[in-house]
């Protein structure tokens with residue numbers, strides 16, 4: 001179906017187009033609108049509800065447990081692992097300053113890293129003094145301390161490594177708030193437009209080949225002076241050489257458990273298992289390490305093997321005292337790589353990237369948005 005004369009006028013010549021309407025794309029567009037109030041700034045988002053990670057995550061406001069930092073340090077070196085923690089900490093601080101705690105459902109519940117055996121606990125616990133020293137560059141209080149969790153009735157080692165600075169958000173409240181701010185700051189948000197191809201024109205502008213759905217499918221092109229790609233796990237659909245692998249994440253939520261013994265957020269198994277209280281429900285996610293290759297996909301469907309393993313975590317380790325029923329389950333797509341650092345770069349003339357947020361993009365998003373906006377002139 002052809003675009004009407006009016007649709008064509010409306011979609012003619014944006015100054016800056018951001019592709020991807022997740023937390024990063026929307027906040028980037030808002031920062032850019034604040035910086036350039038007279039420029040036309042658009043966000044093109046392929047899904048209507050927000051298909052990917054930003055409203056499908058677990059709502060942890062976290063920066064990395066001690067075990068996860070040590071695991072990262074083995075892949076990317078200790079300095080990089082600490083600086084990634086620092087980016088997440090700064091990002092979350094910025095996010096909360098921008099929007100306020102209440103409106104995003106933030107609760108400073110603290111985070112606990114638990115262990116199913118004493119050996120694994122000792123390995124990490126022996127390193128927390130060193131980590132605390134390294135992390136004092138970001139905040140004045142120690143990041144980690146030991147905490148006795150015996151009273152929770154979990155089948156775990158008696159002590160956890162507690163992070164008093166971590167907390168939780170309500171993901172739908174955060175996304176709704178970020179989206180409203182973007183629109184009220186003057187960003188044009190087009191949901192249901194999928195960008196298929198990018199072409200750098202001799203005029204230095206970027207041409208985007210787009211498809212929109214509805215009763216009829218439209219194919220059309222948009223030109224932009226500047227283009228910002230915030231497509232996270234989907235980035236290779238547009239830019240096939242970027243080092244961003246899709247990584248599917250699985251989440252389950254139980255029915256309410258009246259006798260639930262804990263509140264707050266928990267990490268286990270180097271961050272591959274995470275769970276939290278949601279009122280008297282348990283939300284649990286992860287287990288991607290049981291099927292790394294299978295989970296390297298952009299298909300948002302559940303994996304039965306991971307669902308079974310997460311269910312077993314709840315019934316055998318987290319709440320063995322309760323009768324548990326799973327009420328919700330879903331999957332979402334993250335953008336990862338071995339390096340674990342986000343890509344925040346100018347990739348070509350008038351082309352910028354803010355992708356690869358890993359498993360803690362909630363915390364990173366505000367900082368990444370600011371950094372991309374600083375790059376764009």
Ligand SMILES: Cc1cc2nc3c(=O)[nH]c(=O)nc-3n(C[C@H](O)[C@H](O)[C@H](O)COP(=O)(O)OP(=O)(O)OC[C@H]3O[C@@H](n4cnc5c(N)ncnc54)[C@H](O)[C@@H]3O)c2cc1C
Nearest residue numbers: 020022023024046052054057058060195249332360361362
């Ligand atoms: C199951 C799960 C649990 C998680 N838990 C947490 C957590 O507890 N705490 C935390 O900090 N982080 C968590 N994360 C990670 C976090 O949600 C992400 O890092 C963050 O939301 C990334 O935001 P984003 O805007 O970069 O990407 P996304 O939210 O993925 O947004 C990218 C958007 O781009 C759109 N898009 C892609 N390609 C195109 C195209 N060609 N044209 C138009 N639009 C396009 C997609 O539809 C999508 O809406 C989790 C992720 C998952 C999947």
